[in-house]
Amino acid sequence: MLNNMIENNLIEARAIIGFYPSNSNDEDDIEIMDPNDPEKVISKFATLRQQLDKDQDNYVAMSDFIAPKSSGKTDYMGLFACSAGFK
Numbered sequence: 225m226l227n228n229m230i231e232n233n234l235i236e237a238r239a240i241i242g243f244y245p246s247n248s249n250d251e252d253d254i255e256i257m258d259p260n261d262p263e264k265v266i267s268k269f270a271t272l273r274q275q276l277d278k279d280q281d282n283y284v285a286m287s288d289f290i291a292p293k294s295s296g297k298t299d300y301m302g303l304f305a306c307s308a309g310f311k
Contacts (some may be wrong), residue, residue, distance in 0.1 A: 239306035247303040248287035255293070256301060269301075 229235050231252035244266075245257040257268040274283040 236310040237308040241304040245298045247289040247293040252285045253285045
């Protein structure tokens with residue numbers, strides 16, 4: 225079936241990537257900024273802190289890997305999307 229789809233050009237795959245200025249906030253969220261206006265938040269990703277009941281001191285969230293807004297530094301987040309079936 226896959227060979228047939230490839231040989232007969234039955235589907236077309238597309239992808240897009242982008243790198244956006246971002247910072248984490250105090251609520252475990254990652255804020256994506258407008259590249260043309262660094263003060264304007266255009267999107268927000270809510271991340272969850274680890275929820276396992278373990279005997280450890282530090283529970284991490286994805287937002288811990290993005291520079292916090294309070295640091296004054298701009299970090300970047302890369303995003304991508306891909307799909308097939310555009311024929």
